[in-house]
Amino acid sequence: MRQHGDIRNLFDEVEQATGAARKDAFRRLVRLLAVHETAEEEVVHPFVRRSLPGGEGVVEDRLAEERAAKELLARLDDADTDDPKFRSELAGLRADVMAHARAEERYEFIHIRRTAAPERLTSLARAVEAAEAMAPTRPHPGTESAAKNLALGPVTALVDRTRDAVRRAMGKEG
Template structure:
Protein backbone atom coordinates (compact mmCIF):
# COMPACT_ATOMS: atom_id res chain seq x y z
CA UNK A 1 0.00 0.00 0.00
CA UNK A 2 1.30 3.45 -0.88
CA UNK A 3 1.49 6.19 1.74
CA UNK A 4 0.44 9.76 0.87
CA UNK A 5 3.79 11.19 -0.22
CA UNK A 6 4.70 14.43 -1.99
CA UNK A 7 6.06 14.21 -5.54
CA UNK A 8 9.27 12.22 -5.54
CA UNK A 9 12.30 12.19 -7.84
CA UNK A 10 12.58 9.16 -10.13
CA UNK A 11 14.21 6.08 -8.71
CA UNK A 12 17.18 4.73 -10.72
CA UNK A 13 16.25 1.46 -12.42
CA UNK A 14 12.62 2.03 -11.38
CA UNK A 15 11.51 -0.36 -14.12
CA UNK A 16 12.94 -3.24 -12.09
CA UNK A 17 10.30 -4.78 -9.80
CA UNK A 18 12.78 -5.08 -6.93
CA UNK A 19 14.21 -1.56 -7.27
CA UNK A 20 14.24 0.50 -4.09
CA UNK A 21 15.08 4.17 -3.49
CA UNK A 22 18.22 4.97 -1.55
CA UNK A 23 18.01 5.88 2.11
CA UNK A 24 16.90 4.52 5.44
CA UNK A 25 13.64 2.84 6.37
CA UNK A 26 11.58 5.30 8.46
CA UNK A 27 10.69 2.77 11.14
CA UNK A 28 14.28 1.61 11.58
CA UNK A 29 15.48 5.22 11.75
CA UNK A 30 12.86 6.27 14.31
CA UNK A 31 13.46 3.20 16.47
CA UNK A 32 17.19 3.98 16.48
CA UNK A 33 16.39 7.55 17.50
CA UNK A 34 14.17 6.29 20.32
CA UNK A 35 17.12 4.32 21.69
CA UNK A 36 19.46 7.31 21.36
CA UNK A 37 16.96 9.58 23.14
CA UNK A 38 16.48 7.08 25.94
CA UNK A 39 20.26 6.87 26.31
CA UNK A 40 20.43 10.67 26.56
CA UNK A 41 17.75 10.64 29.23
CA UNK A 42 19.65 7.95 31.16
CA UNK A 43 22.76 10.12 31.07
CA UNK A 44 20.79 13.09 32.36
CA UNK A 45 19.26 11.05 35.18
CA UNK A 46 22.67 9.64 36.08
CA UNK A 47 24.26 13.11 36.11
CA UNK A 48 21.38 14.31 38.27
CA UNK A 49 22.02 11.54 40.80
CA UNK A 50 25.78 12.08 40.81
CA UNK A 51 25.50 15.85 41.25
CA UNK A 52 24.36 15.75 44.86
CA UNK A 53 20.87 16.71 43.73
CA UNK A 54 17.64 17.01 45.72
CA UNK A 55 17.17 13.23 45.87
CA UNK A 56 19.44 13.45 48.94
CA UNK A 57 18.74 17.06 49.89
CA UNK A 58 21.98 18.56 48.55
CA UNK A 59 22.50 21.27 45.95
CA UNK A 60 24.79 20.60 42.93
CA UNK A 61 27.85 22.77 42.50
CA UNK A 62 28.34 25.12 39.55
CA UNK A 63 30.08 22.53 37.37
CA UNK A 64 27.35 19.97 37.99
CA UNK A 65 24.68 22.54 37.20
CA UNK A 66 26.36 23.34 33.88
CA UNK A 67 26.49 19.66 32.98
CA UNK A 68 22.83 19.17 33.89
CA UNK A 69 21.81 22.23 31.88
CA UNK A 70 23.81 21.08 28.84
CA UNK A 71 22.39 17.55 28.92
CA UNK A 72 18.88 18.94 29.38
CA UNK A 73 19.28 21.20 26.34
CA UNK A 74 20.63 18.38 24.17
CA UNK A 75 17.82 16.04 25.23
CA UNK A 76 15.22 18.76 24.63
CA UNK A 77 16.54 19.66 21.18
CA UNK A 78 16.96 16.03 20.07
CA UNK A 79 13.50 14.99 21.21
CA UNK A 80 11.88 18.14 19.79
CA UNK A 81 13.39 17.46 16.34
CA UNK A 82 12.26 13.84 16.55
CA UNK A 83 8.67 14.70 17.48
CA UNK A 84 8.47 17.33 14.75
CA UNK A 85 9.48 14.83 12.07
CA UNK A 86 7.06 12.20 13.38
CA UNK A 87 4.19 14.70 13.27
CA UNK A 88 5.05 15.63 9.69
CA UNK A 89 5.43 12.11 8.28
CA UNK A 90 4.88 9.20 10.69
CA UNK A 91 1.44 10.14 11.98
CA UNK A 92 0.02 11.19 8.57
CA UNK A 93 1.14 7.78 7.27
CA UNK A 94 -0.59 6.12 10.24
CA UNK A 95 -3.78 8.09 9.56
CA UNK A 96 -3.78 7.20 5.86
CA UNK A 97 -2.65 3.58 5.98
CA UNK A 98 -4.19 1.96 9.07
CA UNK A 99 -7.88 1.09 9.60
CA UNK A 100 -8.11 3.07 12.86
CA UNK A 101 -5.26 5.33 11.88
CA UNK A 102 -6.95 8.71 12.17
CA UNK A 103 -7.83 8.08 15.82
CA UNK A 104 -4.39 6.63 16.60
CA UNK A 105 -2.59 9.54 14.93
CA UNK A 106 -4.76 12.07 16.75
CA UNK A 107 -4.02 10.46 20.11
CA UNK A 108 -0.28 10.53 19.40
CA UNK A 109 -0.32 14.20 18.39
CA UNK A 110 -2.13 15.05 21.64
CA UNK A 111 0.42 13.05 23.64
CA UNK A 112 3.26 14.80 21.79
CA UNK A 113 1.96 18.18 22.88
CA UNK A 114 1.99 17.02 26.51
CA UNK A 115 5.57 15.77 26.10
CA UNK A 116 6.63 19.08 24.53
CA UNK A 117 5.11 20.96 27.46
CA UNK A 118 7.01 18.74 29.88
CA UNK A 119 10.24 19.43 27.97
CA UNK A 120 9.57 23.17 27.96
CA UNK A 121 8.98 23.15 31.72
CA UNK A 122 12.08 21.02 32.33
CA UNK A 123 14.42 23.33 30.42
CA UNK A 124 12.86 26.47 31.87
CA UNK A 125 13.11 25.19 35.42
CA UNK A 126 16.12 24.83 37.71
CA UNK A 127 18.74 22.16 37.08
CA UNK A 128 17.56 20.49 40.29
CA UNK A 129 13.98 19.94 39.06
CA UNK A 130 13.43 16.27 39.95
CA UNK A 131 9.69 16.46 39.17
CA UNK A 132 10.44 17.83 35.69
CA UNK A 133 12.93 15.07 34.92
CA UNK A 134 10.53 12.36 36.05
CA UNK A 135 7.61 13.87 34.09
CA UNK A 136 9.64 13.70 30.88
CA UNK A 137 10.67 10.13 31.67
CA UNK A 138 7.09 8.93 32.12
CA UNK A 139 5.88 10.50 28.89
CA UNK A 140 8.94 9.45 26.90
CA UNK A 141 8.48 5.83 27.96
CA UNK A 142 4.82 5.92 26.90
CA UNK A 143 5.74 7.49 23.56
CA UNK A 144 8.34 4.82 22.75
CA UNK A 145 6.09 1.97 23.88
CA UNK A 146 3.09 3.12 21.80
CA UNK A 147 5.20 3.66 18.70
CA UNK A 148 7.23 0.48 18.82
CA UNK A 149 4.61 -1.93 20.16
CA UNK A 150 1.54 -0.62 18.32
CA UNK A 151 2.19 1.71 15.38
CA UNK A 152 5.45 0.40 13.92
CA UNK A 153 4.39 -3.27 13.58
CA UNK A 154 1.12 -2.26 11.90
CA UNK A 155 2.89 0.04 9.45
CA UNK A 156 5.52 -2.62 8.74
CA UNK A 157 2.74 -5.01 7.71
CA UNK A 158 0.91 -2.39 5.65
CA UNK A 159 3.44 -0.23 3.79
CA UNK A 160 5.91 -1.28 1.14
CA UNK A 161 9.66 -1.19 1.66
CA UNK A 162 9.90 1.60 -0.92
CA UNK A 163 7.33 3.72 0.92
CA UNK A 164 9.12 3.26 4.23
CA UNK A 165 12.45 4.30 2.73
CA UNK A 166 10.94 7.34 1.03
CA UNK A 167 9.27 8.33 4.27
CA UNK A 168 12.57 7.84 6.03
CA UNK A 169 14.24 10.27 3.63
CA UNK A 170 11.60 12.87 4.41
CA UNK A 171 11.93 12.34 8.15
CA UNK A 172 15.65 13.05 7.85
CA UNK A 173 15.02 16.27 5.91
CA UNK A 174 12.31 17.35 8.37
CA UNK A 175 14.60 16.85 11.36
CA UNK A 176 17.34 18.97 9.82
CA UNK A 177 14.90 21.89 9.51
CA UNK A 178 12.93 21.27 12.72
CA UNK A 179 12.77 23.47 15.83
CA UNK A 180 15.24 22.78 18.62
CA UNK A 181 12.99 24.16 21.36
CA UNK A 182 9.53 22.90 22.38
CA UNK A 183 6.62 24.82 20.83
CA UNK A 184 3.50 22.92 21.91
CA UNK A 185 1.18 25.65 20.60
CA UNK A 186 2.35 25.52 16.96
CA UNK A 187 0.39 23.49 14.37
CA UNK A 188 1.04 19.76 14.78
CA UNK A 189 -0.62 18.38 11.64
CA UNK A 190 -0.09 18.87 7.89
CA UNK A 191 -0.11 21.03 5.94
CA UNK A 192 0.58 23.84 8.40
CA UNK A 193 3.21 22.12 10.49
CA UNK A 194 5.29 21.56 7.34
CA UNK A 195 5.22 25.32 6.78
CA UNK A 196 5.53 26.58 10.35
CA UNK A 197 8.08 24.13 11.78
CA UNK A 198 10.98 25.04 9.42
CA UNK A 199 10.33 28.76 10.00
CA UNK A 200 10.33 28.32 13.77
CA UNK A 201 13.41 26.13 13.42
CA UNK A 202 15.35 28.99 11.83
CA UNK A 203 14.52 31.26 14.76
CA UNK A 204 15.46 28.57 17.27
CA UNK A 205 18.82 27.96 15.62
CA UNK A 206 19.65 31.68 15.68
CA UNK A 207 18.79 31.80 19.39
CA UNK A 208 20.90 28.71 20.01
CA UNK A 209 23.95 30.32 18.39
CA UNK A 210 23.49 33.59 20.25
CA UNK A 211 23.09 31.87 23.62
CA UNK A 212 25.66 29.12 22.91
CA UNK A 213 23.03 26.53 23.78
CA UNK A 214 24.01 22.90 23.22
CA UNK A 215 21.63 21.06 20.85
CA UNK A 216 23.60 17.98 19.81
CA UNK A 217 25.56 15.41 21.74
Protein backbone atom coordinates (compact mmCIF):
# COMPACT_ATOMS: atom_id res chain seq x y z
CA MET A 1 0.00 0.00 0.00
CA ARG A 2 2.91 2.35 0.76
CA GLN A 3 4.20 1.81 -2.76
CA HIS A 4 0.83 2.81 -4.17
CA GLY A 5 1.36 6.17 -2.46
CA ASP A 6 4.91 6.34 -3.83
CA ILE A 7 3.54 5.66 -7.32
CA ARG A 8 0.96 8.46 -6.97
CA ASN A 9 3.71 10.83 -5.82
CA LEU A 10 5.95 9.90 -8.75
CA PHE A 11 3.10 10.50 -11.21
CA ASP A 12 2.73 13.97 -9.64
CA GLU A 13 6.45 14.57 -9.98
CA VAL A 14 6.51 13.51 -13.65
CA GLU A 15 3.50 15.70 -14.45
CA GLN A 16 4.95 18.78 -12.72
CA ALA A 17 8.58 18.50 -13.86
CA THR A 18 10.05 19.54 -17.19
CA GLY A 19 13.05 18.56 -19.28
CA ALA A 20 15.67 16.33 -17.69
CA ALA A 21 13.87 16.33 -14.33
CA ARG A 22 10.73 14.91 -15.96
CA LYS A 23 12.75 12.26 -17.76
CA ASP A 24 14.47 11.25 -14.50
CA ALA A 25 11.19 11.11 -12.59
CA PHE A 26 9.61 9.04 -15.35
CA ARG A 27 12.53 6.55 -15.32
CA ARG A 28 12.04 6.14 -11.56
CA LEU A 29 8.30 5.64 -12.11
CA VAL A 30 8.90 2.98 -14.78
CA ARG A 31 11.29 1.14 -12.49
CA LEU A 32 8.96 1.27 -9.47
CA LEU A 33 5.96 0.09 -11.48
CA ALA A 34 7.90 -2.79 -13.05
CA VAL A 35 9.37 -3.98 -9.75
CA HIS A 36 6.10 -3.52 -7.85
CA GLU A 37 3.99 -5.45 -10.34
CA THR A 38 6.50 -8.29 -10.56
CA ALA A 39 6.40 -8.74 -6.79
CA GLU A 40 2.60 -8.76 -6.82
CA GLU A 41 2.54 -11.28 -9.66
CA GLU A 42 4.99 -13.59 -7.87
CA VAL A 43 3.72 -13.29 -4.29
CA VAL A 44 0.41 -11.50 -3.78
CA HIS A 45 -1.63 -12.95 -6.64
CA PRO A 46 -0.72 -16.60 -5.94
CA PHE A 47 -1.68 -16.13 -2.29
CA VAL A 48 -5.02 -14.57 -3.28
CA ARG A 49 -5.72 -17.37 -5.79
CA ARG A 50 -5.23 -19.98 -3.07
CA SER A 51 -6.88 -18.26 -0.13
CA LEU A 52 -9.75 -16.10 -1.38
CA PRO A 53 -13.01 -17.67 -2.50
CA GLY A 54 -13.29 -16.54 -6.12
CA GLY A 55 -9.64 -15.55 -5.98
CA GLU A 56 -8.93 -16.86 -9.46
CA GLY A 57 -11.34 -14.33 -11.00
CA VAL A 58 -10.03 -11.49 -8.84
CA VAL A 59 -6.47 -12.22 -9.91
CA GLU A 60 -7.36 -12.62 -13.58
CA ASP A 61 -8.97 -9.17 -13.54
CA ARG A 62 -5.84 -7.66 -11.94
CA LEU A 63 -3.57 -9.42 -14.46
CA ALA A 64 -5.56 -8.02 -17.38
CA GLU A 65 -5.18 -4.53 -15.91
CA GLU A 66 -1.45 -5.08 -15.38
CA ARG A 67 -0.91 -6.27 -18.93
CA ALA A 68 -2.69 -3.22 -20.39
CA ALA A 69 -0.64 -0.89 -18.17
CA LYS A 70 2.61 -2.66 -19.08
CA GLU A 71 1.83 -2.32 -22.79
CA LEU A 72 1.28 1.44 -22.48
CA LEU A 73 4.27 1.82 -20.17
CA ALA A 74 6.49 -0.06 -22.65
CA ARG A 75 5.39 2.32 -25.43
CA LEU A 76 6.13 5.33 -23.24
CA ASP A 77 9.44 3.96 -21.90
CA ASP A 78 11.58 5.38 -24.71
CA ALA A 79 9.28 8.27 -25.60
CA ASP A 80 10.32 11.90 -25.56
CA THR A 81 8.95 13.08 -22.21
CA ASP A 82 8.66 16.64 -23.60
CA ASP A 83 6.39 15.55 -26.47
CA PRO A 84 2.80 16.79 -25.92
CA LYS A 85 1.51 13.28 -26.75
CA PHE A 86 3.52 11.95 -23.83
CA ARG A 87 1.51 14.02 -21.34
CA SER A 88 -1.84 12.80 -22.62
CA GLU A 89 -0.72 9.16 -22.69
CA LEU A 90 0.77 9.58 -19.21
CA ALA A 91 -2.61 10.84 -17.96
CA GLY A 92 -4.25 7.70 -19.36
CA LEU A 93 -1.61 5.51 -17.76
CA ARG A 94 -2.09 7.25 -14.43
CA ALA A 95 -5.85 6.72 -14.52
CA ASP A 96 -5.39 3.02 -15.34
CA VAL A 97 -2.70 2.45 -12.71
CA MET A 98 -4.66 4.24 -9.98
CA ALA A 99 -7.83 2.26 -10.80
CA HIS A 100 -5.75 -0.92 -10.68
CA ALA A 101 -4.25 0.06 -7.30
CA ARG A 102 -7.71 0.76 -5.85
CA ALA A 103 -8.93 -2.65 -7.07
CA GLU A 104 -5.92 -4.39 -5.49
CA GLU A 105 -6.50 -2.58 -2.21
CA ARG A 106 -10.20 -3.40 -2.26
CA TYR A 107 -10.19 -6.98 -3.50
CA GLU A 108 -6.78 -8.37 -2.55
CA PHE A 109 -5.01 -6.43 0.16
CA ILE A 110 -8.02 -6.14 2.47
CA HIS A 111 -8.53 -9.92 2.25
CA ILE A 112 -4.88 -10.58 3.03
CA ARG A 113 -4.94 -8.29 6.09
CA ARG A 114 -8.18 -9.86 7.37
CA THR A 115 -7.31 -13.51 6.89
CA ALA A 116 -3.54 -13.99 7.11
CA ALA A 117 -1.96 -14.70 10.47
CA PRO A 118 0.73 -12.23 11.57
CA GLU A 119 3.54 -14.69 10.85
CA ARG A 120 2.11 -15.26 7.34
CA LEU A 121 2.01 -11.51 6.74
CA THR A 122 5.65 -11.32 7.77
CA SER A 123 6.63 -14.13 5.38
CA LEU A 124 4.64 -12.50 2.56
CA ALA A 125 6.42 -9.20 3.20
CA ARG A 126 9.81 -10.94 3.05
CA ALA A 127 8.82 -12.71 -0.16
CA VAL A 128 7.74 -9.40 -1.72
CA GLU A 129 11.09 -7.82 -0.78
CA ALA A 130 12.99 -10.76 -2.29
CA ALA A 131 10.92 -10.61 -5.49
CA GLU A 132 11.54 -6.86 -5.79
CA ALA A 133 15.29 -7.34 -5.39
CA MET A 134 15.35 -9.71 -8.38
CA ALA A 135 12.66 -8.07 -10.52
CA PRO A 136 13.08 -6.61 -14.00
CA THR A 137 13.19 -2.81 -14.04
CA ARG A 138 11.26 -2.38 -17.29
CA PRO A 139 7.73 -3.42 -18.26
CA HIS A 140 7.47 -6.77 -20.04
CA PRO A 141 3.90 -7.35 -21.24
CA GLY A 142 3.02 -11.03 -21.37
CA THR A 143 4.81 -12.07 -18.20
CA GLU A 144 1.88 -11.52 -15.83
CA SER A 145 2.19 -14.80 -13.94
CA ALA A 146 4.36 -16.13 -11.16
CA ALA A 147 5.60 -18.97 -13.37
CA LYS A 148 6.60 -16.68 -16.25
CA ASN A 149 8.21 -14.18 -13.88
CA LEU A 150 10.19 -16.91 -12.16
CA ALA A 151 11.26 -18.48 -15.47
CA LEU A 152 12.05 -15.28 -17.39
CA GLY A 153 12.52 -12.76 -14.61
CA PRO A 154 16.17 -13.35 -13.67
CA VAL A 155 17.41 -13.08 -17.26
CA THR A 156 15.11 -10.16 -18.02
CA ALA A 157 16.16 -8.42 -14.81
CA LEU A 158 19.84 -8.83 -15.72
CA VAL A 159 19.23 -7.33 -19.16
CA ASP A 160 17.17 -4.47 -17.71
CA ARG A 161 19.67 -3.67 -14.98
CA THR A 162 22.53 -3.75 -17.51
CA ARG A 163 20.55 -1.39 -19.75
CA ASP A 164 19.96 0.90 -16.76
CA ALA A 165 23.71 0.97 -16.00
CA VAL A 166 24.57 1.77 -19.61
CA ARG A 167 22.01 4.58 -19.68
CA ARG A 168 23.44 6.03 -16.48
CA ALA A 169 27.01 5.75 -17.79
CA MET A 170 26.03 7.53 -20.98
CA GLY A 171 24.20 10.23 -19.06
CA LYS A 172 20.78 9.32 -20.48
CA GLU A 173 19.02 8.76 -17.16
CA GLY A 174 18.44 12.40 -16.53
